[in-house]
Amino acid sequence: MKGLFKLLRRYIPPYKSYVILNVVFNLLGAIFGAFSFAAISPVLGVLFGTQKMVDQPVEWALTLDSIKHNFFYHISHVIELHGKESALVYIGGFMVIAVLLKVGFTYLASFMMVPIRNGVVRDIRNRIYNKILSLPIGFFTEERKGDIIARMTGDVQEIENSIMNSLEMMFKNPILIIISLVVMITMSWSLTIFVFLLLPVVGYFIGKVGKSLKKPSMSGQNKMGELLSTIEESLSGLRIIKAFNAEKKVTERFEGENHEYYSIMNKLMWRRYLAHPMSEFLGTLVIVIVLWYGGRLVLHHQGGLSAQGFITYLVFFYSIINPAKAFSTALYSVQKGLASMERVDMVLNAQNNIRNREGAKRVSEFNDRISYQDVTFRYNEDNVLKKVNLEIEKGKTVALVGQSGSGKSTFVDLLPRFYDVKEGQIKVDGVDIRDLNITDLRSLMGNVNQEPILFNDSFFNNIAFGVENATEEDVMNAAKVANAHEFIINTPNGYQSNIGDRGGKLSGGQRQRISIARAVLKNPPIMILDEATSALDTESEKLVQEALDNLMKNRTSIVVAHRLSTIKNADLICVFQDGEIVERGTHDELIAKDGIYKKLHGMQNF
Structure with a gap:
């Protein structure tokens, strides 16, 4: 229950007005429900002739004795004037009105519960999504995408189904139980004490089963995360699976994980279905x-109870049983939901080490140079970069070449603070980038990657992505610079045509040119090009290279390249090997050195 109260403290405060109204309406519903049950005693008294006549009323007061005495007085008065049958009609009418008020207030209580239920689930989803966007890229190299998706979808859905469906019962049922117990105590305190001694014993057994649900629930949700990861990987790699005739292998893997999930859920549901019969x-x-x-x-003749009073007492006691059973069922569901909440909290409580320092400096322009000073970086234990030093002056194009895994992409990922350096520092205009506002720092840069990252949206929205108030003319001009305008206008809806999932309706060269147009529209002073042409055919490469040349004019550019022909005119070429810059200079200077660069150049020319 501690976990449930923690959840309520975290998410319920914005909806406290709804909670108060819910409690008030539940209280009124329980009171009028008690009145309708209380009318059973005089009905029985009238039927069996055991009801004592009350001759004189007492002064009205907000006490049970006063209300009961005056109620019996009115019944006695009706019996004297109109007979017992009329008294039954009178009492029946009273019960109908009491039940009408009870169900009316109960509906209003449920009505107030709807914004709480849906609002809390909405808030949890928003918090997870915002947290995921704020976490550093390094977090996602350790986690499986499918499992994160499972936490955002399946786990949040389980929180809604298990906890939020039970929340109404947890607000409503305790009130019903308390009201009924108060009436029962006034009717017979000795019998009610006996009931109090019984209920904790029953609650103990119910609690034992409820606690046993949490562990298999956690295992089930973890396994569902693995299943979704497998599905996501299979969809992403479907072309390779088919090309290598690996359908049987991946099917066996999926079916094995699916069977494990089946076994876990069997154990969970067997225990869960034990709740109601137990x-x-x-x-x-x-x-x-x-x-x-x-x-x-x-x-x-002990305990102060008459026969009709005892029957009424049993009616009140039975009215406790159903809320108590519903309460116990809610406890089972809550345990399952709390297991999902723990998985969600693993994301919400993840540490974000890349954030603004206190008093971070604002920056709006790039004026002088970028400096890498003794930069060392490692993902786990081995250094990927080792005391790298490099000065990149404004307006210059610096190219990074070298074998795969030599640290080139890591080098450029450190500049926008996708990761933070372990040792040394990176400065922009003489200021350590860790002292700059992250949003401002990244606003200075544009990225074009080897694999264009596009969204299932229109050409217009993909090019205008991240740029506020972009006009159609602005987008069109950016597309022209990127050699993309011609093929865009030849689509059925022009710039409003949808490009498909990840740009699946476009060729590789077209996707890359849309990515370049997006960078052109952003118009940043610093451009980072990470192997932007390496995956293209010769014709597409020519068009994309022209677009890149247009993009890099009058900008500071850092280019990661495998094809050396694309960076022949760079102001400075740095050759990476094992996390270090082993050669640097212009193309002609490096050829003259007759070192690693010349060897790479010769191999590509061959």
Whole structure:
């Protein structure tokens, strides 16, 4: 229950006005429900002739004795004037009005619950999504995408189904139970004490089963995350699966994980379905015990209960049983939901080490140079970059070449603070980038990557992505610079045509030119090009290279390249090997050195 209260403290405060109204309406519904049950006693008294006539009323007061006395007085008065049948009609009318008020207030209580339920689930989804966007890229290299998707979808859905569906019962049922117990105490305190001794024993057994649900629930949600990861990987790699005839292998892997999930959920549901029969059996057992004990009190004229009073007492007691059973069922569901909440909290409580320092400096322009000073970086234990030093002056184009895994992409990922350096520092205009506002720092840069990252949206929205108030003319001009305008206008809806999932309706060269147009529209002073042409055919490469040349005019550019022909005119070429810059200079200077660069150049020319 501690986890549930923690959840409520975190998410309920914005909806406290709804909670107060819900409690008030539930209280009124329980009170009028008690009045409708209380009318059973005089009905029985009238039918069996055991109801004592009350001759004189007492002064009205907000006490049970006063209300009861005056109610019996009015019944006695009706019996004297109109007979017992009329009294039954009178009492029946009173019960109908009381029940009408009860169900009316109960509906209003449920009405107030709807914004709480849906609002809390909405807030949880928003918090997870915002947290995911704020976390550093390094977090997602450790986690499986499918599992994160499972936490945003399946786990949040489980929180809604398990906790939020139960929340209404947890607000409503305790009030019903308390009101009924108060009435029961006034009717017979000795019998109610006996009931109080029984209920904790029943609650203990119900609690034991409820606690046993949490562990398999957590295992089930974890396994569902693995299943979604497998599905996501299979969809992404479908071309390779088919090309290598690996359908059987991936099917066996999926079916194995799916069977494990099946086994876990069997155990979970067997325990969950035990909730209703167990609570029903225990409830019946308690009623039988109360019936035996209360019957003895009536037969021996003890406890101050008459026969009709005892029947009324049983009606009130039975009215506790259903809320108690619903309450116990809610506890089972809550345990399952709390397991999902723990998985969600693993994301919400993840540490974000890349954030603004206190008093971070604002920056709006790039004026002088970028400096890498003794930069060392490692993902785990081995250094990927080792004391790298490099000065990049404004307006210059610096190219990074070298074998795969030599640290080139890591070098450029450190500049926008996708990761933070482990040792040394990177400065922009003489200021450590860790002292700059992250949003401002990234606003200075544009990225074009080897794999264009596009969204299932229109050409217009993909090019205008991240740029506020972009006009159609602005987008069109950016597309022209990127050699993309011609093929865009030849689509059925022009700039409003949808490009498909990840730009699936376009060729590789077209996707890359849309990515370049997006960078052109942003118009940043610093451009980072990470192997932007390496995956293209010769014709597409020519068009994209022209677009890149247009993009890099009058900008500071850092280019990661495998094809050396694309960076021949760079102001400075740095050759990376094992996380270090082993050669640097212009194309002609490096050829003259007859070192690693010349060897790479010769291999590509061959």
